[in-house]
Amino acid sequence: MLALLGGVLTATHQAATAATSAGQEGADPDPALTAASVVEVAGGDGDWQLTVDGEPYVVEGLTWGPPADQADSYMPDLASMGANTTRTWGTDASSRPLLDAAAANGIRVIAGFWLQPGGGPGSGGCVDYVNDHDYKGxxxxxxxTWVAEYRDHPGVLMWSxxxxxxLGLQNCYEGTELEAQRVAYTRFVNDAALEIKALDPDHPVTSTDAWVGAWEYYEAHSPDLDLFQVNAYDAVCGIQQAWIxxxxxxxxxxxxxxxAGEWEVDDDVNGVPEEPTDVAKAEGYRAAWDCLMDHEGVALGGTLFHYGVEEDFGGVWFNLLPGGEKRLSYYAVADLFGGQAPANTPPVITDLAVGGDRTSVPAGSEFTLSASVNDPDGDTPTYEVLVNSKYIDDNGALTPADFRDNGDGTLTVTAPGRPGPWKVYLAARDGQGNLGIEATSVNVVPPPVDGTNLALGAETTASTFQEEGDGAPFLPEHATDGDDGTRWASDWSDPQWLQVDLGASTRFDTVQLYWETSHAxxxxxxxSENAQDWTPVHTVTDGAGGVETAAVDATGRYVRVLGTERGTGWGYSLYEFGVYAS
Structure with missing residues (x-):
């Protein structure tokens, strides 16, 4: 077992020190910006530079995450990191507080305009850039409107x-139509660039896409963009060669x-992408920045991802200060930008491991978690264990798990009640506003039941079943085939039932229901003995889904689950319905 060093294990989340509090010492941030600037892309032929009022300007920044109306709380901290720039994805009436706070702290903004479809999650619907002239207009x-509103604002660096x-158009089209849409989109971007420049000749116009594969379209169809932009994550070190x-x-x-993002890493034994450690993430920022700065005269700087405060799946993967708590990556980026030196740094977690077989952890059972934790400043960390079901239901929320300290450097954690692959996080807090957090996974399975499953392979019928949809048909017999990868799903109405014929009147003592998200x-x-006259043997009025196992003392040939109230807006859906006799 690996020891948990220098810490006291508690289930209580210690109050986070605000990201804007003192925690670094050093030079003051740049003075406030009080007047609009003239920003230009100067030079050429591999010897370009960005200038602001004639002075060289290297973009050293982070993408912006907090709400715009909270910018005055967080922007001083961003400035203390040595950043001179932040980037947004949208610009509208709500942007003024962010621009005001940025300018007040010597930071300029790459002001974005969102267009559908973006490439990532939550990017919006499809648009026909060939024919939808109303949308483009x-x-x-x-x-x-917003360029005219903000063009004289001192916080504006450029328009994006x-x-x-x-990239995102591939989710809407294919083949020759996809090609036509990409051409039409990049021509529209050029139209936008021309109109923006007519209103504001003092700030460059650009556009961003995923990786450099999009650049050939901008090169051919967006000649009036002043420069390219690219989202690259772990592939930053390949940009220079791709540009050449x-x-x-x-x-x-x-x-x-x-x-690296989740799309760039290998899956673990449970099919869950292996999230880099805090140490690896910090090194990832350093490596990306070094490669970027190595492309002299072409790479004009960058906004690393991400100055965000969300404390969910994506926030833990990418944010420098989830929940307002600073991580190793926060201090690594501040060091790259010449920010204030830290007075205190986060606990470092290494060698996080699950004891035993983490591919088969019974729901509601206990498993062991171990790790080594070191606090560089000698602070005594407190701990929290959290779980996440993204790879079951695409839910990004992190939920605290019950655990106890065994006193020997290990934790005993209670597994979630819902089967499937769960991410498990160990968080270590030093009481100084710093956070170390690492992730692993367990695959939760239905708990074993003693005895013989009489329903396995038995004739199974239902009131209804869904014949259409991804994975359809969702037949009744899928609930008794012993395969957790198949399921029965009913129509979206009440009541609904699933019935198993045991072949003869049989006594049984346990039932187990393994629900999909659409539970009762x-x-x-x-x-029943005749499939007509029914006697209830187990009643539930507050079902929560997952796996529900109940002891009964019942006899009958037919066993039925009668759903009278759905737990979601969908129907009823069971992966498995087991009827056991011990």
Missing amino acids: EQLAAMN VGNESV EGGYDRPYILTEGGP RAYEVQV
Whole structure:
């Protein structure tokens, strides 16, 4: 076992020290910006530079995460890191507090305009850039409105039209139509650039996309963009060679980059992408920045990802201060930008491991978690264990798990009640506003039941079943086939039932229901000798889904689950329905 060093294990989340509190010592941030600037892309032929009022300007920044109306609370901290720039994805009436706070702290903003479809989660619906002239007209009008509103604001560095839409269009089209849409989109971006420049000749216009594969479209169809932008994450060190091989004629800014994302890493034994450690993430930012700065005269700087405060799945993966708590990556980026030296740094967790077989952990059972934790400043960490079900139901929330300290450097953790692959996080807090957090996974399975499953392979019928949808048909017999990868699903109405014919009147003592997300809030397990007259043997009025196991003393040939109230807006759905006799 690996020891937990220098810590006291508690289930209580210690209050986070605000990200804006004192915690670094050193030079003051840049003075406030009080007047609009003239920003230009100067030079050429591999010897470009960005200038602000004629002075060289290297973009050293982070993408912006907190709400715009909280910018005055967080922007001083961003400035203390040595950042001179932040980047947004949208600009509208709500942007003024962010621009005001940025300017007050010597920070300039790459002001974005969102266009559908972006490339990542939550990116919006599909748009027909060939034919939907109304959408394009509406977007141009909105961009013109906000450029006119903010063009004289001292916080504006440049305008950025769209984010990853060349990539995102592949989710809407294919083949020759996809090609036509990408051409139409990048031509529209150029139209936007021309209109923005007519309103504001003093700030460059650019557009960003995922990786450099989109640049050939901008090169051919967006000649009026002043520079390229690219989101690259763990692939930053390949941009320079790709730029050379592509023969491109414009410089670029990195707009999202740093450690590897979940799409760039290998899966673990449970099929869960292996999240880099805090140490690896910090090194990822350093490596990305070194490679970017090595492309002299072409790479004009970048905004690393991400100055965010969300404390969910994505927040733990990417944010420098989830929940307002600073991580190793926060201090690594501050060091890159010449920010204030830290007075205290986070606990470092290494060698996080699950004892035993983490591919088969019974729901509600206990498993062992171990790790080594070291606090560089000698602070006594407190701990929290959290779990996340993203790879079951795409839910990003982190939920505290019950655990206890065994006193020997290990934790005993209670597994979630719902089967499937769960991420498990160990968080260590030093009481100084710093956070160390690492992740692993366990695959939760239905708890074993003593005896013989009489329903396995038995004739199974239902009131209804869904014949359409991804994975359909969702047949009744899927609930008794012994395969957790198949399921029965009913129509979206009450009541619904699933019935098993045991072949003869049989006594049984346990039932187990393994629900999909579409579970029953209220249901009965009933028995019958003739499939007409039913007697309830188990009643639930507050079902929560997952795996529900109940002891009964019942006899019958037919066993039925009668759902009377759904727990979701969908129907009823069971992966497995077991009827056991010991």
